[in-house]
Amino acid sequence: MWKAYYTPVSLEEVLSLLAEYGHRARIIAGGTDLLLELERGQRPGVEILIDITRIPNLDAITIGPDGRLHLGPLVTHNQVVASLLCRERAFPLARACWEVGSPQIRNRGTVAGNLITASPANDTIVPLWAMDATVTLQSARGRRTLSFEEFYQGVRRTAMAPDEMLVDIALEPLKPNERGTFLKLGLRRFQAISVVSVAAVVALEGDRVARARIALGAVAPTIVRAREAEAFLQGQRLTEDVIERAGELAQAAARPIDDIRGPAWYRAEMVRVLTMRALRQLREGTERMGFPERPVLLWRRPDGQPRPWLSIPPELITWNGRVRHLAEGPEPIVTTVNGRRYVVHGASDKTLLRMLREDLRLVGTKEGCAEGECGACTVILDGMAVMSCLVPAPRAHGAEIVTVEGVAAGESLHPLQAAFIRQGAVQCGYCTPGFIMSGVVLLDEVPQPTPEEIRQAFAGNLCRCTGYYSIIRAVEEAAGGRGSTFRKEPETR
Template sequence: MSRIGFVGPSDGRRAIATRQESGMQSHSQPADKERPFLLGINARGSLAPSMWQSYLQPTSLAETLALLHRYAGQARLIAGGTDVLVELQRGVKPTATLIDITALDDLHYVRYDGSMLTLGALATHNDVIASPACVRYALPLAQACWEVGAPQIRTRATLAGNLITASPANDTITPLIALNAQLELISHRGSRVVPLRDFYRGVRRTVLEPYELLKEIRVPALHNNQRGLFLKLGLRRAQAISVITVAFIVTLTDDVVSEVSISMGCVAPTIVFAPSAEAFLRGKKLDSAVCEEAGRLASADIKPIDDIRGSAAYRHSTIAALVSLGLQRIAAGQHAAGWIPQPILLDTSAQTQTSPAPDKAISLLEHKTRHSSMRYVKMPH
């Protein structure tokens, strides 16, 4: 059963109807494309074209994939809506049809199997913050989720949506690329797995086909000898679009760097690495001189542009400082400093708990749920 919504009469109200979608055939064009374009009320109280004409809410994954195939790029998916609705208001990637996937409960999860974290398409930023596994085994991702918007946004916005929007200023992309995350993309044709670092073609451009859905994000869990950190610079302390983001994953063997990944956002059309700094750091201890030189090399690895939030020269000097600072924090074991053990989640469920500090891990086997609306499962070995 699929809910169908039509933008209502000129007073802005919507009429909701339902129809049976079982046995629906695929079409290259929507069968309802002849519906008239209706008007709504804009913020000033005058008539204006509606942002969309029809609103579909499938109740199964199979139905969702059929709709994506049927509309052949003429519809957009919506879940949290925090990016999609802003884009539609601004006329970015306009569409007449929205497909709401929030009824697909099977896509709302955070799982940990002992070596891999998997996040369903409907996992929100708050779900990550509340997950002890994410905090312990993917700390840079949890730190990035905490930097996104306000609690009202974090409880609505999905990580999948943040990735698909494909802005280099989106906070969660930087740590997930450093963590070597992979995406499972599915469609009526089947599924494929794409490394996140290969997902982006440019600013707001990805390899996702119009008929595909991002089903799952897979994140290798950090090992005990690995330390991770996410740093963000904005024009204010909270609810700010990033000027620069940096994520670090450092593998230490007897205090010597054996492997390192440094990813940087807002300094190129897509998230980029610092190959010169990474090569320099391997085989070295993280003393202050080494950290400062790594920062200088990271700055030399980028070619940022001037924009309204910062000049290229400012980004060069700031990257050098942030990379040096981040490495020194990791060397001192302060990568988790400042993490809030009881973050504000805006979840009023009596069962809601909060994630502990990363150095105070709880038994994940005993942890069953953080939200009444999402499932957390520890998979058997």
């Protein structure tokens, strides 16, 4: 799918590569959109991938000297969800990130990547637009900061030049007198593209609106602000009559189309309904209802902190101070899978899923959809559950991976595997490895999960046979009296 894959270790190297290759190159971080576009031939001419995930300090979430909230280009959706700062000061964004895909997708997908893809249905663009966000782009030529109105130029079109990298996202954090929320309508609860989405932020002075910001997603070529509704709300009390009128004005701002997810008339009506629903929540202070206090992230670290982006050991840097993997080149992928070191040749242009199955013969990891929809290919990459069909194989260089073959301890099944057998949670078995991997990470993260937390963990895993009830029971059984996962404790005598 690509001819060369670079893993630079500094921002300067990234900008140098972009200047050298221009239109032929694309930056990859999560890759949850880009890999599918390459697979489908939607990025003609792209031959070079530049992986920025080994550059330190690009995943920071901070309040800057300017008082704005800043997100680095490697901040993932799950990092936003886990961030107390984002949940308190940027709740619309946190809620939107929680609505993205599944835990495995949120562990890899970045907010910056979601913005650059520039689909009007992308969830995080909507709250960021409502929170007056800007993006900073950098190239070897210099830096520039753009508003969202300047950055977005149409469906999947931005103002970013081929030699530029998005290096910062900045937004106005919620002030003490402000409330905000994000609502999304999809065709299913998880893994759903928006039919309509709405982000609303209101500043209140007493019981009157001092300022309102309303952004609408999936109803125009780009995200749109409902300017007339915002102006109407200023100085008003959020009575039912006022909310109904604001909903009508927001509806008038939408320019929806008919497509496979819904007709234009339905989208327009849902804009009105969701705008009214959001304003009622903000009036009543109920916008955080349904948002979990302890979101399931599928990270193996029980302390609730993300595992830092891991640097590549110096001995594995293969070319000119950076890592280079050519599709037909001699550079091997050196990785650790299930505690064993592998040196893999000829897999540099594959996905991690295909490398595991074709080159390492670890066929327990299944290919169901190859699009990040089913979860059958779930593995643990550097401590996080991911969809291996959406990870480039060269990302495994210097990484640690666990597959379903590495879950058992010798001849002894993992407690979750044994519980799957006892509960009859296995039928055709094709999806089972993905469920096992998600469940194992869940039990590391939350040793005694609630049924709702189990459902959250399995949001990215599909099963056509069991109806899920026996799978949930198996996790509940394994949670009782289980030992430490993955790590063997030293024997005592």
